[in-house]
Amino acid sequence: MPLFYMQGxxxxxxxxxxxxxxxIGGFIFGYDTGQISDILVMDDFRHRFGHCTNPSDYSTCDFTTTRSGLIVSLLSIGTLAGALAGAPIADYLGRRLAMIAECLLFMVGLIIQLTAFTVWQQVAVGRLVSGLGVGALSAAVPMYQAETAPTQLRGTLTATYQLFITAGILVAYCISIGTRHLPGDSSWKLVIGLGMIWPAMLIFGISFMPESPRWLGSRNRPKDTARALARVYGIPKKEADTNRFVQAEVDEIMNQLEYERAVKAGWIDCFKPRNKTLYRTLLGMSLQSFQQLTGANYFFYYGATVFQGVGIADSFVSQIILGAVNFVCTFGGLYVMERFGRRTPLIVGGIWQAIWLFVFAAAGTAKDPREDERIGKLMITSACLFILGYAMTWAPGIWILIGETFPTRTRAKQGALSTASNWTWNFLIAFFTPFITSAIGFRYGFVFAACNFAGAATVFFFLYESSDLSLESVDNMYNDPKCKPWTSRHWAPAGYSSRYDLVEQTKAAQARKPPLTATEEHNQIEDVEKGGRGAADRGGLVPGGSSHPPTGEESAIRRTPTRINEGEVDRGTTFVEGHGPDAAGYTVPMTKSGPTGGVGVAHKDTHGNAPAK
Structure with missing residues (x-):
């Protein structure tokens, strides 16, 4: 049975x-990101893999700029390749089996690192192999979450990926501070070895979860699709083939997939301007690039080194403080992205982050923080306030958008391209940061501040507001020529008075008849585009004249037997079984909270979706 009702x-x-x-796939990435920052300053690791002027004195051992850059950044090269391969692997194997295979690959990389003793190249190669698994997971996990999560919770549930990344970073910091004084190689090998636990947990847990309903639908398995959706909704398995909530979504998924089979998409289709596909590919790649260019990984990869340069006696403690701020504030990010949508938090967050990076860079440039303790404290405070803004906006927001911005037929490939863009900049920052900081010091913060301003401007001018919309409705919005990014918050398909009206009627439309086939619906659209009356004669109403199959809410409108003027629609009443305002039907007043008794029950307070009388 359902755990709870949300928005009905x-x-x-x-x-x-x-x-x-x-x-947990995000936790794996976060843990691997956080551990290397502290491992680089551990005595035994520097003695084994660094350059020592006096081998008997650990304090004389350090890494060359090139060596430290390669050890850190080769993970990102692996993740770049893994992200590109992640989409076709997930499409071929299914989302769950793909994640299992990618976890096993990550564990192979850990074994390579654990068996290294004096050859630093082996550690770097091990991180490269682990990166292949992490990158593929970064493509598969958000895709799986977006395709499986209920629409009304999609933003929050997809943002848990970023929450787990921050948790992994914090856990790595805490484990590192506990192992740093252990004798010999156990100080750093224990940190790496414990990384085996997380992929094992993911392999075990995902084995009991349902497969993506949209992937099952693409394999022409409607019954399995219904069962997967029933588990997500908390509906008993025996009701999967009859429940109206489930069958309505199955109809919508199968209808969309039927259309997509007629217009199969390859990698080249991601760069075609039709239906704003190229626009969204470039937008996704740009947003993922700007997430890296916020400067967050400057602190996560090299935080211990940065804080040593600030003059902090114990940089491990400073890292834990930074990691704790990052983790705790991500909880706020789950609320912010659900409550305020996508555009506003990203714009405000970009400006906030730029301000505090400017303070960080200006303080470090104006005076040597090692000579003035107050300057050092100001820089740490600025870094924490920067992370606060990042954790609540750009960190979770970009991963949410990657799951919901692209059309279904190219979503996997566009998601892979966007994620690959993220990892490309991840590598560039990881590798070149030691060179840049050695040349310009803390002025590096000015570069990231400018990038944050540019990211906020990109969101304002190009990103559409996709909160509260089904994945299919997001596609309609991007293809509506009358909708602009800065007005998209108020967009709703033709036949709806507002975004809120769309959300409420979409829920009520769960009690509708099965939709027309994709072929019939597509023919209706062509008739309207050619100026014909075929669609109208068949009772169809084509919102916006779009060139793609209708979503569930649009189908519900098109099945009304007569064309109705917007002013004649009674927004306070919903009719089921396809009846229009001029026909008899059981009325269901709109509510913002769901019934306690479930579907098919007419409650005394008139809540619920009861059968037509």
């Missing part, structure tokens, strides 16, 4: 569990 829709415990289990 049932949500099962599995919906929460699958988001948390899949997000």
């Amino acid at each position: 829709m049932p949500v099962g415990a599995v919906a929460i569990l699958l988001a948390c289990v899949a997000s």
Whole structure:
């Protein structure tokens, strides 16, 4: 049974569990990111793999700029390749099996690192192999979450991926401070070895989760699709083939996929301007690039080194403080992205981050922080306030957008390209940061501040507001010529008075008849575009004249037997079984909270979706 109702829709415990289990993929990435910052300053690691002027004195051992850059950044080269391969692997194997295979690959990389003793290249290669697994997971996990999570919780559940990244970073910092004084190579090998636990947890947990309903639908398995959706909604398995919530979404998924099979997409289709596909490919790649260019990984990869340069006696403690701020504030990010949408938090966050990076860079440039303790404290405070803004906006927001911005037929490939863009800049920052900081010092912060301003401007001028919309409706919005990014918050398909009206009627439309086939609907659209009356004669109403199959809410409108003027529609009443305002039907007043008794029940307070009388 449903765990709870949200905005009138049932949500099962599995919906929460699958988001948390899949997000362990983010924890793996965060843990691997956080550990290298502290391992680089551990005595035994520097003695084994660094350059020592006096081998008997650990304090004389250090890494050359090139060597430290390669050890840190080769993980990113692996993740770049893994992200590109992640989409076709997930399409071929399925989302769950792909994640299992990628976890195993990550564990192979850890074994390579653990068996290294004096050859630093072996550590670097091990991180490269681990990166292949992490990169593929970064493509598969957000895709799986976006395709499986209920629409009304999609933003929050997808953002758990970023929450788990921050948790992994914090855990790595805490483990490192506990092992740093252990004798010999156990100080750093224990940190790496414990990384085996997280992929094992993901392999075990994902084995009990449902497969992506949209992937099952693409394999022409509607019954399995219905069962997967039923588990997400918390509906008993035996009701999967009859429940109206489930069948309505199955119809929508299968209808969309039927259309997509007629217009199969390859990699080249991601760069075609039709239906704003190229626009969204470039937008996704740009946003992922700007997420790296915020400067967050400057602190996560080299934080211990940075804080040593600030004059902090114990940089490990400073790293933990930074990691704790990052983790705790990400919880706020889950609320912010759900409550305020996507555009506003990213714009405000970009400006906030730029301000504090400017303070960080200006303080470090104006005076040597090692000579003035107050300057050092100001820089740490600025770094923490920067991370606060990043954790609540750009960190979770970009991963949410990657799961919901692209059309279904190219979503996997566009997601892979966007994620690959993220990892490309991840590598560039990881590798070149030692060279840049040695040349310009803390002025590096000015570069990231400018990038944050540029990211905020990109969001304002190019990103559409996709909160509260189904994945299919997001596609319609991007293709509406009357909708602009700065007005998109108020967009709703033709036949709806507002975004809120769309959300409410989409929920009520769960009680509708099965939709027309994709072929019939596509023919209706062509008739309207050619100026014909075929669609109208068949009772169709084509919102916006779009050239793609309708979403569930649009189908519900098109099946009304007569064309209705917007002013004649009674927004306070919903009719089921396809009846229009001029026909008899059981009325269901709109509510913002769901019924306690479930579907098919007419409650005394008139809540619920009861059968037509």
